[in-house]
Amino acid sequence: MNKLSIISDTNSRSLKLKKQIIKIFNKQKIKRSNVIIVIGGDGFMLKTLKKNKNSKKSFYGINSGNYGFLMNKFSSKLIVKNLSKAKTVNISPLEMSVNTKNNIRKSIAINEVSILRQSRQAANLSIKNNSKHIIKKLVSDGVLVSTPAGSTAYNLSVHGPILSLNSKKISIAPISAFRPRRWAGKIVSDKSKVIITNLNPIKRPISAVADNVEVRNAKKITIKVQTKIKFNLLYDKNTSLQKKIKLEQLRKETN
Numbered sequence: 001m002n003k004l005s006i007i008s009d010t011n012s013r014s015l016k017l018k019k020q021i022i023k024i025f026n027k028q029k030i031k032r033s034n035v036i037i038v039i040g041g042d043g044f045m046l047k048t049l050k051k052n053k054n055s056k057k058s059f060y061g062i063n064s065g066n067y068g069f070l071m072n073k074f075s076s077k078l079i080v081k082n083l084s085k086a087k088t089v090n091i092s093p094l095e096m097s098v099n100t101k102n103n104i105r106k107s108i109a110i111n112e113v114s115i116l117r118q119s120r121q122a123a124n125l126s127i128k129n130n131s132k133h134i135i136k137k138l139v140s141d142g143v144l145v146s147t148p149a150g151s152t153a154y155n156l157s158v159h160g161p162i163l164s165l166n167s168k169k170i171s172i173a174p175i176s177a178f179r180p181r182r183w184a185g186k187i188v189s190d191k192s193k194v195i196i197t198n199l200n201p202i203k204r205p206i207s208a209v210a211d212n213v214e215v216r217n218a219k220k221i222t223i224k225v226q227t228k229i230k231f232n233l234l235y236d237k238n239t240s241l242q243k244k245i246k247l248e249q250l251r252k253e254t255n
Contacts, residue, residue, distance in 0.1 A: 003033040005057075007048065009040030014064040017074060021062070024079055031084045034058060035234065041065020042153075046110050046211050049231050053093075053108065060086060060234040069152060072236045086234035089165065091149045095226035098208045098215040109210035110231070111150025113223050114175075115196055116142040118205040118216060122178055125206070127186075128195040134172065134186050137199060139179040142206065145194055145223045146171040161187060170194070170225065194223040 008014040017039050038048050039062045063071035093108040117123040127134040146155035148163035160173030173185040197220050208218040
């Protein structure tokens with residue numbers, strides 16, 4: 001298993017799959033190197049990618065969770081063939097920079113950055129694309145900034161648009177918009193710098209969440225695509241990320 005790493009989540013199903021895969025690769029040679037096999041669900045894959053953000057390796061996910069949008073299905077008969085012929089998809093994450101009262105905190109998000117009200121009071125937000133206002137005052141439960149890879153996740157649940165991987169866009173979608181009522185959000189270029197400011201931080205505090213990393217009492221959040229980071233994800237021919245996104249688009253259109 002030259003330069004092939006296998007890591008798994010700690011649940012019993014993932015550990016069982018790991019043992020099975022190690023046995024297979026001990027018997028059969030793999031024509032691929034510099035690969036990390038990630039066994040788990042989408043959450044574990046996101047965690048693994050962030051831990052290895054400076055790695056030049058490729059990541060092949062095997063789903064042992066629920067939906068497994070970022071993962072491949074496991075087949076004991078086809079695992080060697082599938083991994084040998086898997087296609088690479090390159091994705092860059094969002095970088096979130098959060099100004100609080102005392103400091104600035106940064107984190108990356110592969111799926112989305114969620115801005116959420118922190119109390120019973122609705123959030124009052126202004127949203128800019130660079131220096132130009134997208135909306136001067138949004139009263140809502142929050143707002144979501146999503147990558148194409150994350151556009152079928154939480155973004156879709158708040159009725160945001162599904163973006164193709166090669167669209168070079170990011171989505172800004174409101175969460176339960178109150179004023180302007182039913183504001184539909186905005187699709188902007190992936191070269192944008194999205195600046196979200198809390199207009200009333202004392203009475204209406206907000207938190208900013210990059211995938212699963214939360215920063216509370218945010219005053220200003222700056223979000224941009226971090227092109228210096230590129231994740232190489234491997235997908236089986238019949239379950240590519242592009243195909244999964246297209247299937248979700250079709251589902252949305254037929255609903």
